[in-house]
Amino acid sequence: MQTLFLAMVSAYVLGAFVALPEGGGRGTLGRGLVALGAVVGAGAGSALGASVILSGAPFTLSVPELLPIAGGLALRLDSLGAFFLVLIGLGAIPAAIYGAGYSAAYEDGRASLRLLGVMLNLFLLTMSLVTLADNVLTFLLMWEGMSLTSYFLVITESGEEGTMRAGLWYAAMTHAGLALLLAAFVLLTAYPRGGPGAFADLRAGAASLSGTTRSVIFLLAFLGFGSKAGIVPLHVWLPRAHPAAPSHVSALMSGVMIKMGVYGILRVALDLLGGGPPWWGALVLGLGAASALLGILYALMANDLKRLLAYSSVENIGIVFIGVGAGLLFGARGLPTAAALAFVAALYHALNHTAFKGLLFMGAGSVLHATHTRDMNLMGGLIKRMPWTALFFLIGAVAIAGLPPLNGFVGEWLLFQSLLPGVSIPQPVVAALVTMAVGMLALTSGLAAAGFVKAYGITFLAIPRSEEAAQAHEASLSMRAGMGLLVIVCIALGLAPAAVVPLLGRVVAGLGGLPAVAPLFAVNLSLQMPHGFAEISPTLAALGLLIVPGLVPVGMFVLGANRRLRVGDTWGCGRVGQTPRMEYTATSFAEPLRRVFAELYRPTKELTVDFHPDSKYFVQAIEYRTDIRSWFEEFLYEPLLNATQWVSRRIRRLQSGSLHGYVAYLFIVLVLMLGALLWPGK
Amino acid sequence: MNDSLFSQLSTLGSSVVLLFGITLLWRRSLRAYTGAFQWQSAVLAAMFVIIGYFGHDPELYFVAVFFGILKVFILPRYLERMEKRFGGQRESQPYVNVATSLILAGLLVLLAYAITRPLVLVSALPTRGGLPLAMGLIFVGLFVVITRKKALTQIVGFLVMENGIALLAVLGTFGIPLIVELGVFLDVLMGFLVMQVFVYHIHGTFESIDVDQLNELKH
Numbered sequence: 001m002q003t004l005f006l007a008m009v010s011a012y013v014l015g016a017f018v019a020l021p022e023g024g025g026r027g028t029l030g031r032g033l034v035a036l037g038a039v040v041g042a043g044a045g046s047a048l049g050a051s052v053i054l055s056g057a058p059f060t061l062s063v064p065e066l067l068p069i070a071g072g073l074a075l076r077l078d079s080l081g082a083f084f085l086v087l088i089g090l091g092a093i094p095a096a097i098y099g100a101g102y103s104a105a106y107e108d109g110r111a112s113l114r115l116l117g118v119m120l121n122l123f124l125l126t127m128s129l130v131t132l133a134d135n136v137l138t139f140l141l142m143w144e145g146m147s148l149t150s151y152f153l154v155i156t157e158s159g160e161e162g163t164m165r166a167g168l169w170y171a172a173m174t175h176a177g178l179a180l181l182l183a184a185f186v187l188l189t190a191y192p193r194g195g196p197g198a199f200a201d202l203r204a205g206a207a208s209l210s211g212t213t214r215s216v217i218f219l220l221a222f223l224g225f226g227s228k229a230g231i232v233p234l235h236v237w238l239p240r241a242h243p244a245a246p247s248h249v250s251a252l253m254s255g256v257m258i259k260m261g262v263y264g265i266l267r268v269a270l271d272l273l274g275g276g277p278p279w280w281g282a283l284v285l286g287l288g289a290a291s292a293l294l295g296i297l298y299a300l301m302a303n304d305l306k307r308l309l310a311y312s313s314v315e316n317i318g319i320v321f322i323g324v325g326a327g328l329l330f331g332a333r334g335l336p337t338a339a340a341l342a343f344v345a346a347l348y349h350a351l352n353h354t355a356f357k358g359l360l361f362m363g364a365g366s367v368l369h370a371t372h373t374r375d376m377n378l379m380g381g382l383i384k385r386m387p388w389t390a391l392f393f394l395i396g397a398v399a400i401a402g403l404p405p406l407n408g409f410v411g412e413w414l415l416f417q418s419l420l421p422g423v424s425i426p427q428p429v430v431a432a433l434v435t436m437a438v439g440m441l442a443l444t445s446g447l448a449a450a451g452f453v454k455a456y457g458i459t460f461l462a463i464p465r466s467e468e469a470a471q472a473h474e475a476s477l478s479m480r481a482g483m484g485l486l487v488i489v490c491i492a493l494g495l496a497p498a499a500v501v502p503l504l505g506r507v508v509a510g511l512g513g514l515p516a517v518a519p520l521f522a523v524n525l526s527l528q529m530p531h532g533f534a535e536i537s538p539t540l541a542a543l544g545l546l547i548v549p550g551l552v553p554v555g556m557f558v559l560g561a562n563r564r565l566r567v568g569d570t571w572g573c574g575r576v577g578q579t580p581r582m583e584y585t586a587t588s589f590a591e592p593l594r595r596v597f598a599e600l601y602r603p604t605k606e607l608t609v610d611f612h613p614d615s616k617y618f619v620q621a622i623e624y625r626t627d628i629r630s631w632f633e634e635f636l637y638e639p640l641l642n643a644t645q646w647v648s649r650r651i652r653r654l655q656s657g658s659l660h661g662y663v664a665y666l667f668i669v670l671v672l673m674l675g676a677l678l679w680p681g682k
Numbered sequence: 683m684n685d686s687l688f689s690q691l692s693t694l695g696s697s698v699v700l701l702f703g704i705t706l707l708w709r710r711s712l713r714a715y716t717g718a719f720q721w722q723s724a725v726l727a728a729m730f731v732i733i734g735y736f737g738h739d740p741e742l743y744f745v746a747v748f749f750g751i752l753k754v755f756i757l758p759r760y761l762e763r764m765e766k767r768f769g770g771q772r773e774s775q776p777y778v779n780v781a782t783s784l785i786l787a788g789l790l791v792l793l794a795y796a797i798t799r800p801l802v803l804v805s806a807l808p809t810r811g812g813l814p815l816a817m818g819l820i821f822v823g824l825f826v827v828i829t830r831k832k833a834l835t836q837i838v839g840f841l842v843m844e845n846g847i848a849l850l851a852v853l854g855t856f857g858i859p860l861i862v863e864l865g866v867f868l869d870v871l872m873g874f875l876v877m878q879v880f881v882y883h884i885h886g887t888f889e890s891i892d893v894d895q896l897n898e899l900k901h
Contacts, residue, residue: 659893660777664828671821674797 001059004048005075011041012125019117026113031100034117035478038096038124045128046089052082053503060134074198076134080271083347083507084131084263090489091256091354092124098362098482099248101475105369106246111156116246123149123252130260136185136197143181143260147174147228150257153249154241166237166244173237177227181264184220187213188272199272206273214273218280221268229261231321232291233632235314239302242310243374247365248482250306254313255358259350262320266343269328270512281329282433288325289440291318296447297600300454300593301628303586304374305364308455309357312400315444316353320346322437323415326422329434333425336515341418343508344501349411351500352493356399356408359486360455363393366475366483367459371468376458376586378466385472390460392483397452399490402445405542407493412445414501450593458586465580495539587626594628601628688736689808692853695729696812699849700791703822703842706835707783712768715838716761719845723753726845730852733809737856745863749848752867757841757874764834764881768891778829790825791818809853816853819846833881833891837874844870 015037019025025034052059059077066073077085099120106113126145133139151174155167188206189197206214227234238258242250269280295314302308323346330339366389367382368374383390399406419441422434464470475483493500508514557563594603606625612618654665702722706715727750734742778786794817802810823843827836848866851858885891 660828660831663824667821667824667828670824671793675793677800678796 001048001051002061004044004051005059005061008041008044008048008128009125011037011044012121012128013037015041015121016118016125019114019121022114024114025117026107028104030117031103031113034120035096035100037121038099039093041121041124041128042089042092042096046086046093048077049082049085049089049131052077053079053086053506056506059132061132062134073138074134075129075132075138076199077132079507079509080263080266080511081131083504084259085128087259087351087354088124088128088131088256090351091252091358094362094482094485094489095248095251095255095358096120096482097485098251098365098479099246101478101482102246102248102362102365102369104476106156110159111246115152116156119149119152120249123153127257127260131263134199136189136199136202140178140182140185143264144178146257146260147171147178150174150249150253153253154245156246156249157244160244162240163244166240170237170241173227173234177224177234180220180224180227184217184224184268187217187220188268202272203274211277214276215280218269218273218276222265222280222284225261225264225268226287227261228264229258229317229321230291230314231261231287231317232294232314233636235291235295236632236637238313239298239307239310242313242361243304243306247306247361247368250309250365251358251361254310254361255354258313258317259320259354262317262324262346262350265324266511270331270343270514273512275328275331275512278329278332278430281325281327281332282430283325284321284328285325285433285437288318288321288323289437291315292322292444293318293440293447294600296444296451297593297597298628300447300451300590301601303376305367305376305379305455305459306361306374308376308451309360309364312360312448312451313353313357315448316349316357316400319412319415319441319444320350320353322346322441323349323418326419326434326437329430330422330425331512331514333427333430335421335425336513338418338421340505340508340514342415343511343514344504345411345414345418347504347507348414348493348497348501352399352407352411352490355486355489355493356396356406359392359396359483359490360400362479362483362486363389363396366479367393367472369475369479370472371466373466373468376455379459379464379469380462380466380580380583381460381464381469382472383460385470386474388480389475389483392480392487393460394456395487395490397456399494401449401452403449405494405539405545407490407497410494410497412441414497415441447593454586454589458584458589462583463578463580465583465585495542498537498539594626600631603628684736685808688732689811691732691736692729692809693811693815695725695732696815696849696853698725699729699845700815700819700822703819703846704784704787706826706838706842707787707822708780712765712832712834713762715835716758716765719761719838719841720754720758722842722845723757724750726849727754729849730857733852733856736808739857741860742852742857744860745857748864748867752871753841753845756871760874760878761834761838764878768834768885776830783825783829787822787825790821791815794818794821807854807856809856812853813850816846816850819843819849822846831892831894833877833884833893836893837877837881840877841870841874 015034018033018037019030024030048059056079058079059075061075063073063075103113103116106116123146126142126149129142130139130146133142151167151171154170155163157163158167185197188202188209209217223234227237230238238254242254245253265284269276292315295311295316295318299308299311299315302311323342327339327342327346330336330342364374366386367379370382370386370389371379373379395406399408402408402412404410416438419434419438423431423438425431425434464472474480594601604627606623608621608623608625609619610621610623612620656662699722702718702725705718709715709718727746730742730746730749734740734746776783791814795814798814798817802813805813820843823839823841823846826839826842830836830839857863881891884893
């Protein structure tokens with residue numbers, strides 16, 4: 001294991017180093033070496049994680065002399081960390097391969113390939129070490145390293161309009177989160193004993209904390225990790241930063257990094273604090289359900305392909321948090337088996353999301369690469385020009401929409417199965433909450449399907465809406481290879497959950513007193529829920545799905561149906577002239593939903609019609625504009641930003657620019673401090 | 683007998699040093715400032731000798747000599763040269779007028795007495811009577827820096843404050859190690875030279891050595 005660990009660290013470090021010199025990371029060789037470092041590092045990391053999960057023995061490495069304060073660097077990989085390390089590898093290997101081809105577009109000097117290469121490897125390294133951290137110092141150091149390097153990755157295309165602003169939003173949110181985490185860890189460490197903050201000590205000491213302190217720690221940690229994960233209402237940076245970042249970085253951030261928020265909350269709430277009162281779980285469950293629903297509702301309205309995917313990440317992280325919340329809730333209600341199942345479902349969905357969201361972001365990146373736009377209203381017809389990308393994107397879209405036989409279906413099925421027992425908890429509030437969550441999850445899945453019909457249909461089908469879309473070209477080999485890998489993962493996770501789920505059972509076993517659920521699952525072709533509630537075999541379902549539609553053409557062939565190939569316009573509707581202006585647009589596709597959820601969106605419409613001056617029967621131009629209301633910006637962030645600016649402006653008055661003024665401050669403070677010595681009672 | 687003489691001498695010397703500091707507040711010509719500083723430094727050098735004699739510390743004689751050379755001869759010489767160059771500029775409009783300045787200086791000295799009271803009460807040093815005066819001098823020096831506009835006045839204010847610190851140090855400790863003293867002297871000299879360069883630049887940029895013109899550099 002030590003070898004694998006050293007291989008991981010040195011591969012990432014070498015990958016960063018080859019990009020470091022002047023002109024590094026450029027050319028086929030440079031980009032290839034950067035990608036090689038990341039692939040080898042991620043591969044070794046995954047292997048390390050897998051070996052820890054399979055053997056059940058944690059990997060420990062302590063280097064106190066490397067950083068002789070607060071316990072130094074302490075690394076320990078238990079099964080929970082190992083799962084997330086595998087997840088990182090799963091997302092990072094395809095992203096790195098894809099990135100080698102994708103970043104070729106930066107050879108023209110639009111962005112620094114040097115910075116991109118260095119930061120990509122350092123980002124993966126620090127993120128991997130987050131999962132290994134075994135004391136507070138190491139954890140926070142690596143966490144901050146991950147945040148900083150990802151900030152630089154977001155602003156790779158710093159010349160583009162809006163990128164720096166997106167970076168600022170991301171930096172502000174992630175550092176607000178870090179401040180909360182610092183507070184949480186200070187409370188956890190300093191009280192009641194103090195000490196270097198080794199996780200083992202914290203785990204042992206957590207029981208002696210008062211209930212209020214534990215709850216405050218939980219709330220701080222939940223909000224801090226939530227800002228990284230992107231739960232509502234802390235999600236505002238995702239739809240800004242993900243579209244601005246290079247696509248393989250978006251895939252990494254959305255597919256992998258936001259999962260670190262999930263890891264953090266599991267580590268603190270479940271492992272270090274060992275679970276808490278039921279309202280912790282209820283809060284996580286409620287915010288998770290809200291994130292899922294609001295995320296997909298906003299995704300439906302997005303016309304920017306990557307923005308749509310970013311909102312969909314909010315939805316999916318919400319689904320993961322539904323599972324985490326349900327797990328915490330069931331654990332607190334004394335249903336450890338149900339709790340373990342819910343955690344397994346959450347982890348499974350997290351793994352799935354890494355696969356299909358990475359795939360979709362890469363697909364969107366290929367489209368962006370080919371058409372130079374992210375606006376879906378300027379795309380269309382790409383299926384003929386980029387067949388491979390279209391196929392891969394379709395598989396990703398089907399997976400994320402939760403259709404069998406792909407992995408999204410299995411994850412959501414597991415989550416439903418683990419939530420349903422909660423309905424029978426003999427406490428009306430809990431039962432109602434779980435029922436509501438089930439309902440919201442079902443609605444979310446349906447809306448997600450609609451959203452990805454939109455994403456796929458508008459982007460790839462019909463006829464091109466712009467010259468760029470008509471001139472689009474297929475993605476390069478390495479980009480297709482990166483996407484292809486994730487397609488395999490999506491299919492594998494969809495067909496063989498029976499092999500994966502027991503391993504996830506091992507991951508959560510023992511955390512916060514959870515039982516080992518691995519033996520409860522029957523490991524065969526079908527996946528059986530432990531309490532005999534349900535049973536499913538995705539493999540057989542997939543076979544069925546292949547066979548039934550497969551029989552139709554065969555049958556038709558046998559029956560001698562008309563086999564002449566006909567070529568016609570897409571969505572032609574019998575019209576003689578067919579132009580792109582007759583097609584559905586991204587906006588018009590979402591119009592029914594805009595009406596149904598008008599209460600939430602409060603769409604503003606602006607219709608300007610220019611008539612011919614002589615007769616109003618001749619219309620010269622019609623301009624239609626619509627926008628939706630962003631509640632969180634309007635009611636949460638704007639007041640907050642205004643208040644901050646108000647305070648800052650007042651503080652700024654201190655900066656008078658007058659030399660006398662500055663010396664006077666010194667003098668006044670000196671006199672006041674000396675005067676304070678005269679205060680009676682000292 | 684000896685101790686009482688020592689104590690009276692040190693209090694007297696400190697008072698004179700403080701008085702020269704307060705002189706800055708009512709004089710307006712830059713030449714008068716240089717003179718006041720020169721005399722103050724001379725008295726201070728004498729204080730070193732007195733304390734060296736009564737405190738049986740011959741090292742202080744060396745300090746007195748260095749101090750005298752630096753602050754009675756070198757720095758006033760530079761100050762005069764700058765003064766000539768800027769042609770008899772006067773501190774015509776200070777931020778705080780003379781009468782108010784004097785009242786505030788009195789209050790600052792009172793504050794210094796109040797602050798050092800606990801120290802003076804427990805101290806057995808024969809020089810303890812001078813401690814509040816030295817503290818007062820530090821305040822007055824800073825006060826000059828804050829309320830006077832000409833860069834040259836501010837330099838003198840800074841040097842006076844520096845004198846206050848030296849006085850406090852020698853009264854409170856009977857001489858810090860020679861090497862530290864030398865370091866402090868070098869610091870003062872370097873600080874002074876840097877400030878001199880700045881004054882020339884300010885004059886070159888604004889045709890004036892009024893520091894409040896620097897406000898224009900904001901934004």
